[in-house]
Amino acid sequence: MINGIVRLSLIGLLSVATAVNAQQMAAPEIVVDQSGYYPKLEKSAVVLRAVSGNSFELLSLPDRKSVYTGVLSEIKTTGYSKIETRIADFTAFDRPGQYIIRIAGVSESPVFKIADGVHHDLAVAALKAFYYQRASSALDVNYAGKWYRAAGHPDTSVYIHPSAASKNRKADSKINVSGGWYDAGDYNKYVVNSGISTSTLLSAYEDFSDYFLGLEAHIPQAKNKVPDVLTEAIYNLRWMLKMQDPTDGGVYNKCTNLNFDGMIMPDKATSKRYVVAKGTAATLNLAAVAAQAYRIFKHFPEQYPGLADSCLLVSKKAWSWSVNNPNVAYDQDALNKMSDLKVTTGGYGDRNFEDEWTWASAELLASTGQQEYYDAFFARLNAPVSLPSWNNVAMLGYYTLIRCEGQLPEQYKSVTSILKKKILNHADRYLTAFETGAYHTVIGASLNDFAWGSNSSAMNQSILLINAYLFSKKDAYLDAALSNLDYVLGKNATGYSFVTGIGYKSPMHPHHRPSFADGVAEPIPGLLVGGPNRGKQDGLQYNAEPELSYLDDVSSYASNEIAINWNAPLVYVANAVECLQKARKDGTK
Numbered sequence: 001m002i003n004g005i006v007r008l009s010l011i012g013l014l015s016v017a018t019a020v021n022a023q024q025m026a027a028p029e030i031v032v033d034q035s036g037y038y039p040k041l042e043k044s045a046v047v048l049r050a051v052s053g054n055s056f057e058l059l060s061l062p063d064r065k066s067v068y069t070g071v072l073s074e075i076k077t078t079g080y081s082k083i084e085t086r087i088a089d090f091t092a093f094d095r096p097g098q099y100i101i102r103i104a105g106v107s108e109s110p111v112f113k114i115a116d117g118v119h120h121d122l123a124v125a126a127l128k129a130f131y132y133q134r135a136s137s138a139l140d141v142n143y144a145g146k147w148y149r150a151a152g153h154p155d156t157s158v159y160i161h162p163s164a165a166s167k168n169r170k171a172d173s174k175i176n177v178s179g180g181w182y183d184a185g186d187y188n189k190y191v192v193n194s195g196i197s198t199s200t201l202l203s204a205y206e207d208f209s210d211y212f213l214g215l216e217a218h219i220p221q222a223k224n225k226v227p228d229v230l231t232e233a234i235y236n237l238r239w240m241l242k243m244q245d246p247t248d249g250g251v252y253n254k255c256t257n258l259n260f261d262g263m264i265m266p267d268k269a270t271s272k273r274y275v276v277a278k279g280t281a282a283t284l285n286l287a288a289v290a291a292q293a294y295r296i297f298k299h300f301p302e303q304y305p306g307l308a309d310s311c312l313l314v315s316k317k318a319w320s321w322s323v324n325n326p327n328v329a330y331d332q333d334a335l336n337k338m339s340d341l342k343v344t345t346g347g348y349g350d351r352n353f354e355d356e357w358t359w360a361s362a363e364l365l366a367s368t369g370q371q372e373y374y375d376a377f378f379a380r381l382n383a384p385v386s387l388p389s390w391n392n393v394a395m396l397g398y399y400t401l402i403r404c405e406g407q408l409p410e411q412y413k414s415v416t417s418i419l420k421k422k423i424l425n426h427a428d429r430y431l432t433a434f435e436t437g438a439y440h441t442v443i444g445a446s447l448n449d450f451a452w453g454s455n456s457s458a459m460n461q462s463i464l465l466i467n468a469y470l471f472s473k474k475d476a477y478l479d480a481a482l483s484n485l486d487y488v489l490g491k492n493a494t495g496y497s498f499v500t501g502i503g504y505k506s507p508m509h510p511h512h513r514p515s516f517a518d519g520v521a522e523p524i525p526g527l528l529v530g531g532p533n534r535g536k537q538d539g540l541q542y543n544a545e546p547e548l549s550y551l552d553d554v555s556s557y558a559s560n561e562i563a564i565n566w567n568a569p570l571v572y573v574a575n576a577v578e579c580l581q582k583a584r585k586d587g588t589k
Ligand code: 9MR
Pocket: 184, 185, 186, 260, 345, 346, 555, 557, 561
């Protein structure tokens, strides 16, 4: 309610079509991508009920002239919910401008844009969000604007938890693990989740390096000619490197409090911090990320002298530790039975490491060309792969080997054709989902799509499709990838743009401690919330339909938290489409 009132008064200032938007606040009937559409790529809106008419119109603003008439799709259903939809596809209309959609008997759509570069602000905001997540740094008003804040969690003297004790680092001694990003709405730092997040930013750079040279997010400490995406990734990388025990190469799972902090600002959160238990997942995550970082930072020797080489050493050391400790799971419950210092923060307790082996071996192979890593990769080639997530990372290795195909030793190159085939299997399924789905999106084809952090699944599906597009050049994959971006930006059953600060109706109350505690009305911008989650683990009351199980409520950690592994694929996708739409526009690919 308060959300509605605040937003209405803001929208009141925005002049055009105020009444239309006010109506839409209550219950959207036509939902659109609130960030906008590219002239030459797919464009559609969704009508959230089975209207009887068959046509729709685009009205241009401010004159409200009818500029395009299209035919609505037949009535569609998901098969798992009672919601009926119809699709208004206006891909054929490509004139830049501001529009609304009119359909007889339905309230008008919110205003939307068609323009080149329409997702630029989103692409920048999504990256800048990582800066706002920085631990151990003050956020300066010159960069952070009204979200400036004091430094939190110096993490320069963090205790060795009994589970992490070793000969050289006794329990209760202290180490420096400063820096890095806060994981999510909480203030802890987890290596396993940092792995996929950091790597996704590094991969975005590797896939679109020229584009990123020109992308500025207005963050501090940028070195000469180092793109902001790398400056930000290094902030977390340097922390990850500190999480390795230099004596044996093993990596601690996390730097954490014993319990979650209250909903307070980071500088007020002063509980004791611990590094907890080394583990195979954490160690292979570092092996993978550090190997990838080596590949990238060896091209920046002046700005970062020695960084690339130390990354490779760290990676190989982490690999060796894992070879000697191939099965050390992080089992928080078991650990808590053995210590009085019980840890109740996030677990990220993966038990299956086959996918981490695949990923780490692929990164090391791409960076060194050495047989040992090829053998480890090849041994797992027949394992099924699935959509990347924090505990499922094999496909990240596939992306890497395909990307680095040109640099692989001749005898290893042919493996990439198998990897491409496996990726296309997924891409083609996604394409069908896009073409037939009730929301004309890839996400939502299956009930299982609506799990914790569903919006990140949408973005990871898009990354997969973009990879498929990059090596196949089949345009439909790019359109399908874009459909999920439309989804997270408002073309969904809730009518929310799930990115803070983007669109006319976006989350105002994310489960994010600084956004809650900083006294600023608007949440920190550029953050992707988890989204509909039919697990409802926080016990709040949600709408029964899976695609509506979302609440813009600060207590809703099951649907309205934010997390680095959710924002990173948003950074990848928003920037990839910004880069690729230029090529499409200019007729080059
Ligand atoms: O803030 C915590 C969030 O980061 C986690 O994802 C979530 C589930 O582990 O837990 C949140 O913390 C809540 C705790 O689990 C239960 N008491 C209330 C806490 C804050 O909402």
